[in-house]
Amino acid sequence: MGELLKNAIDWAFQPTLYFAGTVGALFAVLFWRKLFSKTVVITVFFAVGTVFMLWAPSDPDFKKIITKPDNIPIVILIASVVFFTWLALRQAVDNDRAIAKGEPTLEAGLGKKKVFTWPDLVYVEFICLILFTAFLIVWSLKVQAPIEEPAATARTPNPSKAPWYFLGLQEMLVYFDPWIAGVVLPGFIIVGLMAIPYLDTNPKGNGYYTFNERPFAFSFFTAGFLLFWVSFVILGTFLRGPNWSFFGPFEYWDLHKLEPLVNVDLSTYFWNMLGQPKPLDPLVREAPGIVALLGFFLVLPPLLGKTVLKGMVKSMGVVRFNVFMHLMLWFALLPIKMILRWTINLKYIVGIPEWFFNV
Amino acid sequence: MADETQETTNPSNEEPAKTLVRSPLRGELSRRSFFSTLAFGWATFAAASAGLLGAAGRFMFPNVLFEPPQEFKAGFPSEFAMGVDERFKATYGCWIVREPTGFFCLSTVCTHLGCTPNWLTADEKFKCPCHGSGFIMTGINIEGPAPRPLERYRIVLAEDGQILVDKNTKYQQEKGQWELDGSYLEYA
Numbered sequence A: 001m002g003e004l005l006k007n008a009i010d011w012a013f014q015p016t017l018y019f020a021g022t023v024g025a026l027f028a029v030l031f032w033r034k035l036f037s038k039t040v041v042i043t044v045f046f047a048v049g050t051v052f053m054l055w056a057p058s059d060p061d062f063k064k065i066i067t068k069p070d071n072i073p074i075v076i077l078i079a080s081v082v083f084f085t086w087l088a089l090r091q092a093v094d095n096d097r098a099i100a101k102g103e104p105t106l107e108a109g110l111g112k113k114k115v116f117t118w119p120d121l122v123y124v125e126f127i128c129l130i131l132f133t134a135f136l137i138v139w140s141l142k143v144q145a146p147i148e149e150p151a152a153t154a155r156t157p158n159p160s161k162a163p164w165y166f167l168g169l170q171e172m173l174v175y176f177d178p179w180i181a182g183v184v185l186p187g188f189i190i191v192g193l194m195a196i197p198y199l200d201t202n203p204k205g206n207g208y209y210t211f212n213e214r215p216f217a218f219s220f221f222t223a224g225f226l227l228f229w230v231s232f233v234i235l236g237t238f239l240r241g242p243n244w245s246f247f248g249p250f251e252y253w254d255l256h257k258l259e260p261l262v263n264v265d266l267s268t269y270f271w272n273m274l275g276q277p278k279p280l281d282p283l284v285r286e287a288p289g290i291v292a293l294l295g296f297f298l299v300l301p302p303l304l305g306k307t308v309l310k311g312m313v314k315s316m317g318v319v320r321f322n323v324f325m326h327l328m329l330w331f332a333l334l335p336i337k338m339i340l341r342w343t344i345n346l347k348y349i350v351g352i353p354e355w356f357f358n359v
Numbered sequence B: 001m002a003d004e005t006q007e008t009t010n011p012s013n014e015e016p017a018k019t020l021v022r023s024p025l026r027g028e029l030s031r032r033s034f035f036s037t038l039a040f041g042w043a044t045f046a047a048a049s050a051g052l053l054g055a056a057g058r059f060m061f062p063n064v065l066f067e068p069p070q071e072f073k074a075g076f077p078s079e080f081a082m083g084v085d086e087r088f089k090a091t092y093g094c095w096i097v098r099e100p101t102g103f104f105c106l107s108t109v110c111t112h113l114g115c116t117p118n119w120l121t122a123d124e125k126f127k128c129p130c131h132g133s134g135f136i137m138t139g140i141n142i143e144g145p146a147p148r149p150l151e152r153y154r155i156v157l158a159e160d161g162q163i164l165v166d167k168n169t170k171y172q173q174e175k176g177q178w179e180l181d182g183s184y185l186e187y188a
Ligand code: FES
Pocket: A173, B110, B111, B112, B113, B114, B115, B128, B129, B130, B131, B132, B133, B144, B145, B146
């Protein structure tokens, strides 16, 4: 029974299923938000989680990965992210109900109630500070610092993991050239986040939680943060093992577990399909990928603007819409590339190593 | 806007602007000296920054560099067994590989982001622990994100018959340099 469950969990945590599963779960939660924001749901989740955490560490491999000093914060992160997502959803659902009835939101009442900074606020802050310091002291005494072997040029630890908050970036590096995953995409993340106040001028939802008034913003933010940051951190922490292979949470970290992952460039697929040798000129060789990318970035925005997203162009204006679309397309490149890698082993859409240009 | 209101409140037009400008008090900046002070401030800042940058630049060229020589003798060809020789990985950062037809010397720097891959004897490939790039024995990249094969170093026979590796010269496959003399040492 136990073994069966472990195998089932390992199976469910293979990359494609894991990713598809988290996407599906998130959309289910957002869609049936009335149901999922009930107190019962979160209680059951934490009850099951507790039982699981009592049972699962009996497995040595699971225990090892979960109690690594590096990984303990991630276990806490899972619990807190789930709780606060639930809380936000709960407040959004409550507010939506109130708004529909024409009643004031939860937060509207808060504005009227006033307390003193001193002592009411500072007192609470001070107590939190003391408790948290005590907690950190106990933690640092109980858990050894995650220090590795002395650095040596010839030995890179295997697996070699970034600090947990960078695991999302490290995961992106698996699918892209360092230039794209290390410079361009993070740049777009920062620029994109800074651009939000200029792109999104909708005053709804200012100072109160709501889903119904802005379904897209709510879902998009939740998806971006939970799927492309938190879930990558979890994946990088618990599921990546030696040689950066995937391992289920109950699986033994075997150095020699090898899935042959022969990756192929798009150009190879294309010229093989035509039954011709690859042309020597890199521009001609990579023409299919270049055309695909140009189409993606130059043709898709106006096309969508003319058809499906007509309303969006109207409400946002042409400039805002185009900036927004380009940010979205860069964002979309990540899951597209991941799925292509997992399904057809695609390495690069455009791969010109001669010029250090690989997408 | 300001002029208009002034005009309406001052219908007699008695040079209202003059009353607004007063000469600076002692210890106060005048309009003129404001700019020279500003220029002085910026010039000082620029000089300090230039000095700092210069010092930082100088730091990049240390007086002494403790690194192994870029050229080394690896021993006689007959001493090598077939396959990947890992003896020079830690000291010189390269693998010397012997094939039935000869030798070549691979750099231990992953072409993705520069980690050091491991040679997995059983699986006959180099596998990078950072993002999972894999290379076959010849250095060709077959899996993971590495965009190009491992680089090769110049490998020749010295006069005394030993293998001589020169890391100053690199050969990159994607540039067609593996065809060049020195990238491969024929030895049967
Ligand atoms: S550095 Fe080797 S795979 Fe990224």
